[in-house]
Amino acid sequence: MSLFVVDRYIGEEEDGRVSKESQSQVLLAKLQQKVKEKQRQSLTEQRESAQNEQTEQQDDKNKEDADKNSSKDHQVRKKRKSKVGAVCDSDLDNSAAKKKRKKQLAQDVSSVSRSNETEDKRAKDLEESEKDSSKPKPEETSSPAGYTVLGGFDSKVLQKVHRVLPQWLAEPDVIHRDIKSNLTPISAVPGVCAQLLKKLEDNGIHHFFPVQAEVIPAILEGAQHGLLVGGGGYRPRDICVSAPTGSGKTLSFVIPVVQALMQRVVCEVRALAVLPTKELAQQVYKVFASYAEGTPLKVLMLAGQKSFAAEQASLSEQRGSVRRSAADIIVATPGRLVDHINRNSGLCLKQLRFLIIDEADRMIDSMHQSWLSQVVTAVYGSGAETEATSLFRRTEVAFITAASLSPPQMPLQKLLFSATLTQNPEKLQQLGLHQPRLFSSVHSAAAGPTQKQDHFHFPEGLTEYYIPCQMSKKPLLILHFVLRMKLYPILCFTNSRETAHRLYLLVKLFGGVQAAEFSSRLSPWERKKTLKDFEQGKIQLLISTDAAARGIDVTGVKCVINYDAPQYVRTYVHRVGRTARAGKAGLAFTFLLKVQETNFLQMVKEAGSPGIQKQLVKPENLKSMEDRYEQVLQELADVIKDEKSRC
Numbered sequence: 001m002s003l004f005v006v007d008r009y010i011g012e013e014e015d016g017r018v019s020k021e022s023q024s025q026v027l028l029a030k031l032q033q034k035v036k037e038k039q040r041q042s043l044t045e046q047r048e049s050a051q052n053e054q055t056e057q058q059d060d061k062n063k064e065d066a067d068k069n070s071s072k073d074h075q076v077r078k079k080r081k082s083k084v085g086a087v088c089d090s091d092l093d094n095s096a097a098k099k100k101r102k103k104q105l106a107q108d109v110s111s112v113s114r115s116n117e118t119e120d121k122r123a124k125d126l127e128e129s130e131k132d133s134s135k136p137k138p139e140e141t142s143s144p145a146g147y148t149v150l151g152g153f154d155s156k157v158l159q160k161v162h163r164v165l166p167q168w169l170a171e172p173d174v175i176h177r178d179i180k181s182n183l184t185p186i187s188a189v190p191g192v193c194a195q196l197l198k199k200l201e202d203n204g205i206h207h208f209f210p211v212q213a214e215v216i217p218a219i220l221e222g223a224q225h226g227l228l229v230g231g232g233g234y235r236p237r238d239i240c241v242s243a244p245t246g247s248g249k250t251l252s253f254v255i256p257v258v259q260a261l262m263q264r265v266v267c268e269v270r271a272l273a274v275l276p277t278k279e280l281a282q283q284v285y286k287v288f289a290s291y292a293e294g295t296p297l298k299v300l301m302l303a304g305q306k307s308f309a310a311e312q313a314s315l316s317e318q319r320g321s322v323r324r325s326a327a328d329i330i331v332a333t334p335g336r337l338v339d340h341i342n343r344n345s346g347l348c349l350k351q352l353r354f355l356i357i358d359e360a361d362r363m364i365d366s367m368h369q370s371w372l373s374q375v376v377t378a379v380y381g382s383g384a385e386t387e388a389t390s391l392f393r394r395t396e397v398a399f400i401t402a403a404s405l406s407p408p409q410m411p412l413q414k415l416l417f418s419a420t421l422t423q424n425p426e427k428l429q430q431l432g433l434h435q436p437r438l439f440s441s442v443h444s445a446a447a448g449p450t451q452k453q454d455h456f457h458f459p460e461g462l463t464e465y466y467i468p469c470q471m472s473k474k475p476l477l478i479l480h481f482v483l484r485m486k487l488y489p490i491l492c493f494t495n496s497r498e499t500a501h502r503l504y505l506l507v508k509l510f511g512g513v514q515a516a517e518f519s520s521r522l523s524p525w526e527r528k529k530t531l532k533d534f535e536q537g538k539i540q541l542l543i544s545t546d547a548a549a550r551g552i553d554v555t556g557v558k559c560v561i562n563y564d565a566p567q568y569v570r571t572y573v574h575r576v577g578r579t580a581r582a583g584k585a586g587l588a589f590t591f592l593l594k595v596q597e598t599n600f601l602q603m604v605k606e607a608g609s610p611g612i613q614k615q616l617v618k619p620e621n622l623k624s625m626e627d628r629y630e631q632v633l634q635e636l637a638d639v640i641k642d643e644k645s646r647c
């Protein structure tokens, strides 16, 4: 048996420090232990078999001698019968045989002791090597049992293996992060049709943001010869976009998809956008619906806002004797989408051309729900009826050969968008991307091989602060912040819905600000209404769980407060990204307990934050609020008690 030591990239956490407890060492130690057990076992077996052999040999000898003796006795007895005086001769023979037997026995004993000596020596060696196991020697590599022992238990320096990204990840098309100084007039971006340009103008959009100026032409290029083939007659490349929060990623897929589909003749589901939450689906649905207006395209949402039956009814319509799709573009959440696929509700994805995965890193994390594999099966799955009627062949991504290109291809192009797109190739692998092309504001190659995987760009207009505080003073501090600084509208995040609810009750009881809560405590309808009120300025302070951390686009949020520090850097990036959107300025404050400070600041720094400043609040500034605060705490206790009794 031989072991191979493979230097493997074991993640960024291990970078720079060699851990004794690293998985590979533990595994190696286990293997070595097993090898030693085997060696000991084989030694015991060898010793036993040697002893057995000798005992057998001895038995055989004795038997042989006995046989010889008996035949001699027989002859002697014969002779006795003939010669009486021959007795002495026979006695002489017997004594010679005894002597011979003794000599043989002595030889056997000495050979056994010799062999025992060798075995003892081996066992001794093994014991010694075990005692000295922390310092294995190279000679140990050849053991009697034929095992090869590699490595040892001493702490040796592991060879540092740098992350090597695939070329498409290492060398992306770079997107400028600074929106304001990199605006492109909408008419200067090639490929956008007059109808959509007018629509953009009508919506007050005169310039494209950097991400839009790069990504819109790239998607359009894949559809310039119609929906069947991309540039050069090949299947279009999948597109991944990693750009800061609020940089305008939504329009960068809405515009090219609407344009690519607007010339269609027959209504079929050709674009599917999947988003993690109902609220985000609703938001993207609105943008699609707005730009599809005035075209023949129909946009539909499958996110559980309506009943399943109502959604099912809206999916298709009867035209004469055939049922036809009633949607060209569907915006869905993964759960509802899978429901429709599994319950055969009439959702047909056989003509799907664009699969848009927004908040892609979050969607990859929810891949265990296998929503993507179900969509892909629905796209490529064979159906007798479609095979017969369809002009086009659908084949999953594979090697391109002359034969595979001969029939007209109906490709499925995947478009991925996120502010925190993972650079982990193993995670991206799950998406089955075809010759992907990455557009990113983070240039990995330029940043060097030691750059952390979780490295992101923050919006240019964002200013970050942290406020050191004590647990008991946090509620009072937030009241001070909200009521004194008046940076409305404020979006405040907590780590649980219970905290969000209590904080909301406290602020409401204290008075002086229009507050609301946003979490899974509310029904979908209440959540929708709350967001609308917040957008319209009816709510000045929205206290929310991470339900509103991602993607939610509320224009003009001036300030984000992390009442509870987020545990993960991605959560932080998305939370603070609710402000400083579309090139505007914004503030983010994070309350940090003493114990959280070091780790949190390190995490944010490593994530690529341009700098987070310390903001101190003098205790005397809180003095004037303390009496009222104590009184409100009493009232809060009563309200909570009352709520509990009603549950």
Ligand SMILES: Nc1ncnc2c1ncn2[C@@H]1O[C@H](COP(=O)(O)OP(=O)(O)OP(=O)(O)O)[C@@H](O)[C@H]1O
Pocket (backbone or CB within 6 Å): 204, 205, 206, 207, 208, 209, 212, 243, 244, 245, 246, 247, 248, 249, 250, 251, 418, 419, 550, 551, 552, 553, 555, 577, 581, 582
């Ligand atoms: N070219 C543009 N000109 C002016 N405003 C724009 C333009 N493009 C987008 N916006 C506005 O910028 C805001 C942010 O856009 P969007 O929601 O698409 O950002 P995003 O990159 O998807 O952010 P997130 O990562 O947080 O989801 C929206 O209010 C949108 O209307």
